[in-house]
Every structure is written in structure tokens, then in C-alpha cells.
Amino acid sequence: MNNIRLRFPPSPTGKFHIGSARTALFSYLYARKMGGTFVLRLEDTDQSRSTKEFEENIMEGMEWLGLNWDEGPIPGTNKYKGDFAPYRQIERFREGLYQPYIDKLFKEDRAYYCYCTPEELEEEKKAQAEKKEAPKYTGKCRECSKEKIEQYEKEGRSKVVRLRLNPEIIKYKDIIKGDIEFDMALYGDPVIVRSDGMPLYNFVVVVDDLTMKITHVIRGEDHISNTPIQIAIYKALGAGVPEFGHLPLTLTPDKKKMSKRFGDISIDKYKKEGYLKEALINFAALLGWSSGTEQEIYSKEELEKVFSLARVQKSNAIFDVERLNWLNGVWIRKLSLDRITAECIPYLKEAKLINDDFDRIYVEKVISLVKERLKILSEVIDLTAYFFKDLVLNPEKLVFRKSTIETTKQGLEDVIILFEDTPMSKWPLNVDEMNNLMNEAKNMHNLSNGDVFWPVRYALSFSEASPSPAELLTVLPKEVSLKRLKAALKSLS
Numbered sequence: 001m002n003n004i005r006l007r008f009p010p011s012p013t014g015k016f017h018i019g020s021a022r023t024a025l026f027s028y029l030y031a032r033k034m035g036g037t038f039v040l041r042l043e044d045t046d047q048s049r050s051t052k053e054f055e056e057n058i059m060e061g062m063e064w065l066g067l068n069w070d071e072g073p074i075p076g077t078n079k080y081k082g083d084f085a086p087y088r089q090i091e092r093f094r095e096g097l098y099q100p101y102i103d104k105l106f107k108e109d110r111a112y113y114c115y116c117t118p119e120e121l122e123e124e125k126k127a128q129a130e131k132k133e134a135p136k137y138t139g140k141c142r143e144c145s146k147e148k149i150e151q152y153e154k155e156g157r158s159k160v161v162r163l164r165l166n167p168e169i170i171k172y173k174d175i176i177k178g179d180i181e182f183d184m185a186l187y188g189d190p191v192i193v194r195s196d197g198m199p200l201y202n203f204v205v206v207v208d209d210l211t212m213k214i215t216h217v218i219r220g221e222d223h224i225s226n227t228p229i230q231i232a233i234y235k236a237l238g239a240g241v242p243e244f245g246h247l248p249l250t251l252t253p254d255k256k257k258m259s260k261r262f263g264d265i266s267i268d269k270y271k272k273e274g275y276l277k278e279a280l281i282n283f284a285a286l287l288g289w290s291s292g293t294e295q296e297i298y299s300k301e302e303l304e305k306v307f308s309l310a311r312v313q314k315s316n317a318i319f320d321v322e323r324l325n326w327l328n329g330v331w332i333r334k335l336s337l338d339r340i341t342a343e344c345i346p347y348l349k350e351a352k353l354i355n356d357d358f359d360r361i362y363v364e365k366v367i368s369l370v371k372e373r374l375k376i377l378s379e380v381i382d383l384t385a386y387f388f389k390d391l392v393l394n395p396e397k398l399v400f401r402k403s404t405i406e407t408t409k410q411g412l413e414d415v416i417i418l419f420e421d422t423p424m425s426k427w428p429l430n431v432d433e434m435n436n437l438m439n440e441a442k443n444m445h446n447l448s449n450g451d452v453f454w455p456v457r458y459a460l461s462f463s464e465a466s467p468s469p470a471e472l473l474t475v476l477p478k479e480v481s482l483k484r485l486k487a488a489l490k491s492l493s
């Protein structure tokens, strides 16, 4: 491993959703491509909103997608892997890891206490609004006299720590967005430590990225306005600045912002509904990245080789669920029958179509018949239910529109005779032989396809849109097929 280090630092204040997965994926892919290190750090300083459940949800989602981190928390334990533990900010705070950096800023006069009350700050804002100025902290406490400070302390006022910003132009070259500059005169001195002593995001993220030797910060565009403040903090600490890259926003099709609290799109929900991790990775990669070729289908392993930050687009990415469904179908057809069967089994079990001692070979045959039509794994329930139990037979549907009840009955009768005559040792015949047999039945009384193939299909599958009757016959046990054909025949008399 070289010294290229990227991190994914989610706040465990919501479930792992597709937007976060995309951010994690891009950092992961770049780390893998460059032979670097991928770090997971939990930014849980907002203790009122962070929960263990969300932490677990994020880590489970990442593990499921295969976004394996080289350093960070070890799930299910309180332990960490990596040289820069702990990888939870609240623990880093409790261990006093941020304090030396705060002290350094004070020592170099780049930090100061601010005693302004919320009411005073509100008044400032109002006055600025009246003058049609953009709201910003005026820097009232910047040059507070000793006496004033003593007075505030005596009054028992609470205080925050602010960073003293220089009124400079901060420029940087964003890996994705290109040259960016900010006029810091437009920013008020930011709070870096709250009155209860808890340091805030912009400060802790810098200290952590610095101490964890992060070289590339890849994150969502919504963080771009934080970047100049973070660069100012790096500079105030006398530290080198990492490379920054801001990923385009992912918008809903109606161009609305997606958010973590958009519960509908959490990764666990997609998993539950029957999306494959391969499809989600492929989909997330295309949310803002393209190879510049026609290729659209990518495995994670392939992406690890071809991904480049230079090919991340600047403009917003649109979250198109149709594309995700299409990709899922493509991946279902691409993966081995064994794997898709394994993926389908939980759905069949949940729907009580199979129990624990199910026949794996039979299930695999069933899946092989419907694999082409599956777009989302949960659809396997409706597509295959009749392979596991009888459904409701509607006699009217047995009769093809150009057939009559009489010809349909004849067709079923002839098929039953031929099937019964076929010795068990020869069953199941292959698809061609089954078709031959049904053609033979057709010829016995000069019937049409609609008199034979149509009712056989419906009798066996209780559906007009199923695999062909010959395919059904090769998979369904002979006695089940015969029982259903006889029941169909009976229903017409």
C-alpha cells in the first residue's frame, strides 16, 4: 500500500442510503485503483442524533455491498483495525485528541472565546437584514478587552470558541469541479467548539483527516461551502491541505434533493426488496461517473480497475429507478443459477412456498425457468408460486378464444392419455419430446394448438403468461402435472 488514503466518515444519524453508498463507493474505488487505503470513521459527535442502530446499519450495508474498509471499527465489537484508532469521534473527543489542536489555535491567536448570547446574535442578524447585508458573525468578541472578558465570566455567560478567519481569498483546485475560490471576507468567524466543550464538525473533520493522514477528501457537493473553512483551519494549524473532490448531487427524478432521512431509499430496503449488490454498485457508480465508452455494465472488480475521478461529471446526477430495475434484471441474468437460486430462497421461504427441507435441485430448475423475467428478486414469489402449490383454477381461462369447451376437453383428455402412457422411467422428457407428445395429442383428433398447448399451460400454471407448457412439464413432477390436467378437465364438465 502506498500513502494514498481516503476516508468515508458518515454521521450515524440515519440509515445507509444510496447517496452515502455512492460517496463511499467513489472513495473506496479510488483507494483500490491507486493501491491506497480506505478508512471508515464514524462522525458521532452529534450525540443527540447518533445511534448504535444507525452505525450498525451503515456498516452492515457497506459490508453487504463489499465496500470493505482497511481501517476503522470492527463490527460487532468495540475494537478497531488500523493505526489511528479510535475511529469514532466521540471516543477521540473523550480521549482528548482534539484539545491540543484547540490549544495550538489559541496559542497562535487564531482562536478566541465568543460570549455573545443567542439574543445578541439574533439582533446582529436583524440589523444586517435591514441593511440588506448577508448574515454573518460580525466579530464582536474578536478583540474583547480583558475587563470585558472578566465581566462576562462574572455574569456566568457561556462561551464558544471561534476561529479567527483572515480576510483572504482561498483558492483550491477541486479534483472534480476544477478551480474554486472563496472570498473569506464574506464568512463570519465560525464556531469550532460549542459552549458545552464539544468541538464542531468543521474542526474535528480537519483534525481527524490530518491525524489520519488522509490525502484525498471525496464527498458530496453539499459540503463544498465547508471546504474554505476547513482549508482555513488546516492553514491556521500550519498543516498541508489534502486534495478535495466534490461529487455532483444526486437528485430525485423531479429534481429534488435526496436525503438520509429519505427512508425509502435505504440500502437495507433495497436489499429486502430484492436488489442485488452487484446492481446497486453498478447503479451507484453511474450516479455521476461514466467510463466515456458505451459500456454500462460494470462489476465492482472491474470498477476497481477502470474508475477515475477525472471522469466524474460536474453536473447533477439523476436517480432513475427504472435504470436500477433494468440493471438488476441484467445482473440477475448474468449471475450463476446457483447464486440466483440462493438469493431467491429467502423470498420463497418467507412466502411459505418452501420450508427448511426443500428440494434445492427442484428450486434451481424452477428458477432457471423464470430467471429471464425476474427484475427484482421478490417477484420470484408471484412468478413461481404454482410450482409449489395449487392456485385457483378459472375454467373459463382454459378455453382459448378460438377453441370450444368440447375441443379443449378433447385436447386435455388426449394429452392425459399420452402422458399416462409414458413410463415413469422416461419422465421427464426433454422440451422437444414434450412438444412432440403434445403435437401427437393434437393430431389424434385433428385439434389446433389452442386446443392443446393453451389449456395445458393454464392448467399447469394457473396463468396465461408463464413459461411454455413443455418447459413447465419438464420441471413439475409428473403426478402434479397429471393431477392438475385432470382437475382442469373435470372443471369443464
Ligand code: GLU
Residues within 6 Å of the ligand: 009, 010, 011, 043, 205, 218, 219, 223
Ligand atoms: N460526517 C459528514 C457527513 O456525513 C462527513 C462529511 C465529510 O466527508 O467531510 O456528511
